[in-house]
Amino acid sequence: MKLPTIHTLDSLRAYPDYRYLWAANFCANTAQWLQLLTLGWLVKSLTEDGSNSALLVVGVGGAAALPGIIIGPWGGVLGDRLNRKKLVIFLEIFMVLLALSFALLLWAGFVLVWHVYTFALLAGCCEALKMPIRQALIANTVPFHALSNAYATSVLTIPGTRMIGPFIGGIIVSNVGFFWNFTIEALLYLGVIVALIPMATPYFIKREFVTSFGMSQMFTDMVDGFKYLWKQQRPLTLIYMLSTAPNVVLHPVIFLLPLFTTDVLHRDVDYGGYMMAVNGAGGLLMVFVFSAFGFPKWRGLLCILSALGGAIMILLLSQSLWIVPAFLVLAIFGATQTAFRTTNGVLTQTLTEDQYRVRAMSAYRIGMGMVVFFSLFVGWMAGITSVRSSLVFMGVLGVVISIVFWIFSPSVRNQD
DSSP: OOOOOOOTTHHHHHOHHHHHHHHHHHHHHHHHHHHHHHHHHHHHHHSTTOTTHHHHHHHHHHHHHTHHHHHHHHHHHHHHHSOHHHHHHHHHHHHHHHHHHHHHHHHHTOOOHHHHHHHHHHHHHHHHHHHHHHHHHHHHHSOGGGHHHHHHHHHTHHHHHHHHHHHHHHHHHHHHOSHHHHHHHHHHHHHHHHHHTTOOOTTOOOOOOOSOOSHHHHHHHHHHHHHHHHHHOHHHHHHHHHTIIIIIISTTHHHHHHHIIIIISOOOHHHHHHHHHHHHHHHHHHHHHHHHHOOOSOHHHHHHHHHHHHHHHHHHHHTOOSHHHHHHHHHHHHHHHHHHHHHHHHHHHHHSOGGGHHHHHHHHHHHHHTHHHHHHHHHHHHHHSOHHHHHHHHHHHHHHHHHHHHHHOHHHHTOO
16 A cells, blocks of 8 residues: 655645745744733733632733734735735834833833733734735745645644743743743844845736825725625635634634633643643644645635634634643644634635735735734633633534534535
8 A cells, every 4th residue: 555645745845935934933932922922921920819810810811812903904904915025024123112112011020911912912013914925935945836834834833833932931920030031032032033134036917006005095905805806716715704703703712712721720920831732732733734745625615624623622722621632622722723724824825816916915914913802802701700601602603503513514515
């Protein structure tokens, strides 16, 4: 019996510019997950025993996602108009300075909750701009026939760094405090810059512009991007709507982990890091399967099933009172989240034209930004009821959304 060929490293071996981008994404995503863990636990330490602690802990994760709603569409226009590489480098320089400044503020002992929220909003603005551009750069560093493999291999950096960043960050916070986490975050952003400087974009398709670049033209470009998605990529637009389940309804479980770890499992911050790491391990395994063996034929159906599977995992997590079943459920949940986002990303990369690619990615980020409002609701609900009750509500709602798309949206179900 002939074993299937494993293709995980094909793009990394074949395209030097893609290797630079992959390294940059590895550093950027490690910094992002380290930041997410640290902000939640920092707010928890600042609001210990406060009546609104649950709301503030969950809300800080949502605050980082909020700029995606407003900044994201404008970032899409900039990413399709300006030099993508230079724009990302500029944003990473800002993040180096921001993270170092916040680390010094922590070292001086002046940090209050509103400082943490300000940092989260500023970092969220940068992330809303640079994440879609970094993803679009994948198509500019590999030829079209390698795009699916390259995107899936790039996604390895997301769950992989979700293992590394929180695992190490939780140990650091538990032993020496929060200062070093933000210092390491700044060094990781510096790593992104170093990796991108030698990178070229040989497969970039230059767009010809017939008008000057002003505010009115930016708005016109933005509207043009939405029209393109709705009229020419309708199934993709519906999949973006389906993403409400994994990205808005279910994603706040990551923000709830500090509360779940202490209130349900009765563990400390180091275990909070382990739980995020286990979540990343499940996602890493799933994306390795995709990058090694390719995607199944019915990619739209895979999106629906992964959203449904994630919702079921949240329901099971609400009933997990011991660390081992919680680890197992979070690993499978990470696999379902990664399955949805990787499949959605590949569909976006392969279906959209390069001149619309960043705007398409940014439109997807708008939906992800809506998580802030649901996070605040979940945080409030956890405060007046319990973490487990909030998880049950999230899981049931995710199941309903997924089943509705399964039954009533054949264009999504049958999308290859």
